Amino acid sequence: MECDSLPLARGIDTDESNPASQFLLHILMAAAEFERELIHERSVLRQKRYRTQYEAGKVGKEVHSKLKASSSARRLSETTPLFAPRKTECCGDALVRSEM
Numbered sequence: 001m002e003c004d005s006l007p008l009a010r011g012i013d014t015d016e017s018n019p020a021s022q023f024l025l026h027i028l029m030a031a032a033e034f035e036r037e038l039i040h041e042r043s044v045l046r047q048k049r050y051r052t053q054y055e056a057g058k059v060g061k062e063v064h065s066k067l068k069a070s071s072s073a074r075r076l077s078e079t080t081p082l083f084a085p086r087k088t089e090c091c092g093d094a095l096v097r098s099e100m
Helices: 019-055 061-078
Strands: 087-091 094-098
Antiparallel strands (some): 087 094
């Protein structure tokens, strides 16, 4: 097994005839395998969680479009206009504007 991908400038000996370098490579490979297994385990758990939430109706395209529409409507109803509309009344020949 030859490992040329490790930077030789950092002083890592990759010669398999040396027991210390062989030990170091085994440790690095075990750490990499452990990390791959953790990533796989987490992704499987995320998929299971998403599926249960999807079946419960908590996530999905329809849920997000409904939430987006309701939040937009709520934002529009909560905003106050910058200028209050004026009420126009007719008094004879002149128009009188009064503040609401």
